[in-house]
Amino acid sequence: MSKKVHFFDFSTKRILSNDLSILDSDRLRLLYYGLVLSFFTLFILLADVLYQHHTILSIIIGVLFVASAMLFKFLTYKPRWTVISHLILIVGTLANLANIFIAIQNVNVVTVEAIIMILLFSFYMLGQRFGLIYSLVNIIPVVTLFILQYNNDYIIDLKPEIVDESTTIIGVFASFILIIFIHSHFYSAFIRTIKELKETSDKQSGLNVEFEKAIEKAQKSGEAKSDFLSTMSHEIRTPLNAVIGMSDLLITGNPRADQVENLEVLKFSAGNLLSIVNDVLDFNKIESGKLIFENIKFNLVELMQNICGGQMMTAQTKGLLFKLDVDNTLSKKMVFGDPTRITQIVFNLVSNAIKFTAEGNILVRVTCIEDRNNRVNVSFSVKDTGIGIEQDRLDMIFEPFIQESISTTRQYGGTGLGLAIVKRLLELQGFKIKAISKPGVGSEFSFNMEFPVSIEVYAGSTHHNQPQWIAENSETLSAIRMLIVEDNPVNVILMKKLLSKWNIVPSIAENGERAVELVQYGNFDIILMDLQMPVMNGFDAAIEIRKMSNPQKSDIPIIALTASALFDIRERVQESGMNDYVSKPFKPNELFEKIQTLVAKLPAAATLKYSDSPVTPQ
Template sequence: MNFFNFSINKILTREQSILDQARIRLLYYGFLLAIVGLGALFLSVYLQNLHVLTLTAGAILVAIAALFKYLTYKPHWRTISHLLLITGTLLNLAIVFVIVQDINIVTIQAIILIIIFSFYMLGQNWGMFFSLLNLLPILIFMVMQYDHNYFIDFKPEKADQSTTIIAVFANFILIIFIHSHLYAAFIKNIKQLRDTGEEQTTLNIKFETAIKKAEKSSQVQSEFLSTMSHEIRTPLNAVIGMSNLLLMNNPRPDQSENLEILKFSANNLLAIVNDVLDFNKIESGKVVFEKIKFNLAELLHNICGGQMIKAEEKGLLFKLDIDSALRRKIIFGDPTRLTQMIFNLVSNAIKFTSEGNIWVRATCLEDRHNTITVGFSVKDSGIGIRKENLETIFEPFTQESITTTRQYGGTGLGLAIVKRLLDLQGLQMHVSSKVNVGSEFSFNIEFPVSTEIVAPPKELVTETCQHQLQHTGAELELTESNLRILIAEDNPVNVMLMKKLLSKWHIVPTIAENGARAVEILQYGNFDIVLMDLQMPVMNGFDASMEIRKMTDPAKSRIPIIALTASALFDIRDQVTTAGMNDYVAKPFKPDELMDKIQNLITTVG
């Protein structure tokens, strides 16, 4: 601000409130009125040869002029108000106790002026302070004067009536000006608050409408994704299922090669669909992290089992290194989300590595008995990432370059999903990479530890062989048990697929074309398990399951029900459980997975 500024427009800003602007204007124009009034008083007492009053009036005039200049240079209205009130209080007390030694109408006006000014400018607390600072000494003086106890060695000066008239007139002008100016400011402020309140109400209504539209849009999007997922997964279920069936029929080598290509392409398409659905689920905030018990070493072996085969097919050396301190620990966490993160990182490493090694490590960084901090690392000797692209690779639908996308394919969602899942847990991803040397992705997670101790997991190859033997035993047991299976499915291709699949285990299922028909068949027939599609005409799988649970015959109402769904609804697990179903299998499903769940439910419920 220019020191020689005298314009009020240059000290008012848009950032100041209406009341603050009004206070600055009050000081500005009040100072001008005070200068005029004090100037008239100064001339009046000077002409009367009242030396002390002349000196006092001159000093106050200089002080007012200095405060006016301070205001136009730095509009610190609070500081200026304090200085003005202190000056006015000292002047008032000096006039009463020393110069005039009396209380008259001018003194009373000065006190009223100080009280009004202090409350309007500085608020209630400071208003009370300056009011009492002026009133109490005056009351004391009045008591002393009444008892004739007040006397000082100074002869008081008495001004004539003209001086009193000027002082009274100037004080009344200032009192009226303060009241009118701040009254107008308060009215304007109240009107603005009312208008703002009305605008806020209007904005709230619009905001609520926008929220409802957003919620409806989100619901529509969710339903659209569910429908599209169902429409895409249903034919994929048939393609992958038929490929599996044909491969189980000992095809010729050339046929086997074609079927493997068909199955590989269908699985790639399924992976793309799953990536999009998983990312949408994460972005919509529907992810809830579980706290369930699992063995970390066993989980990592399971994650890397299939990935190891993919790596070996490319001629890569795959090494899984699990800290010995982790092998016998049971921890609490979300194995599904951890699987998702590790799986995506390993898949990326294999995809972008043409020769060399893949390393997956889990290291116990800190063991505090009841909690452990585990460091996860996935390292490869692949193409690497340029330093300037390290941030962009975590953006959705983004890969390092168009060339990378064309050469290696994929949606560009794998790393985005991992990063979002880590962010939701308040965790960070660390990346180090060199072009044509390789990359390493790592992150740390803290897990609560269970007191349960388990035997260390066996070697992965042994586990795989044992897993195959278990399936063989399950198949024999299912064959001998002559299972009675009711399938509720409206899609003829899926019906044919299920019949062919179950025929491999010598099972002839009963088919219901919709939920209502499934309920009807179950009422008059005996079955061991129900495979229930969720989206069917007449009656869907949810309603059919609830009707089954209401049956009076306990053998029928407690029958195991497995949902078969190609839906992508985020809360599908909760919906399945609420409807009374025991478990669900997502289409396209793996035959072994379905048979495992059938076997477990038959054994458990039976």
């Protein structure tokens, strides 16, 4: 609206622009054509009053004539319609008052029309507030004049000028033309505005429909992505379960020395593949916003020892010196937090440090930097003497699927998701990761976390070496009647071999429907339930079992064995009535502990109650 034009350019094209609303465009047009019409009307009136030798009227109309010309040029030079509107109203009001109080000293039809014109113009051009102001400024003096004349109090020295009928006719006609022009112009603008609003509303409705379709499409796309990840996870992790499981069984079966090395390579490669799959799934879970943090009690010192225990051996095989330094003030404290996510964060940082360090040392330090009565602020730091990172790439390495350079990816491998996962996990909890690095010298990654402290004092770990614990207690599971619901024959073989080491001979059901039949007519102490199966899946099978009228059948402990990547898997397992779940590929020790825990909760004679109707293992 402030667009400048050439001084001698009188066209409306330069003062109007596409970004103006219909109303503002019509206001500019009204000013343009209204001023042109006023200019010619005032020229005729000026000639008429000059011919009649009306000095005061000639001065008033002359001022209006010159003002209309100047304001027209101002409009075409700088189209600031609000300023011009105010100037027109001020000049018009002063001229009208001078005409009423000085020139003719009366109110005739022309002055009334002039007041009406000022009222319309002020409301249409400047809105309600200024419309009221200019209306009062013009009406109050007229009413005052009427009162003074009624009381015969209005007397000035100047003799009023008497205009003839020709001047009155010209003034009345010109006023009517301007009033009609203002009304018709704004009525047209009003109609066009309504049409534009309707068109906009129709377009908005169309956009809303398209937006709803886009949302629905995005939801379907998200569901398809989730289903795809779940399917791919199941299809990749299921064979990995067999590879890792069989490798464990072969390693514990007293193989020859040359076979041990081959089996370790096989297990290591399978573990790397599983790590890549888990990274992709974990990152997708984080980005979807469906990650839920636990708040359970644990000892930070014990957790760090467990995290770094296996990593120390990996570092030693590379000839690296690995040191874990944990603040002694944390040794007796039990804190609340999510140990699984802390493990994931520290494990990724330590794994990176070992991966990118060819020689030297790895230092993991955990320091209590603030200890209050019920909270502790802990600093975690992982420092290495590895290849280091260029300063300008420190921020980039926290982006997904990005490593320090292409050569780094080729030389060291990996998905580039580890640090991205670390950063996202910390940010979701309100913490930040810091990185200090120098190429050829090494890197240090650090972050601070705050934990609520339990009033309970940590008494030390009561767990022994897990494989030895299993060996010592495997006889306690020999009498357990177990049903395995699994459609994959390779996994069935793996489970049978694994359970044989625990002196368990299981029954097998190839799908959920068969599992329900076996439970209905047989007797079991625990069920290991796969989730994705033909005929009937594990969720539906668990629901059917929980509906059974016999409480000793409906209350059978069920552990879900899942290779799925669904984000809500834990909730779905709980909703279907299952007691717990183990992710494939599972750790034998973890599965054994869960079985032992659930069976221990059964009544003392539960495993002997149905000995009169056994089910033959398949």
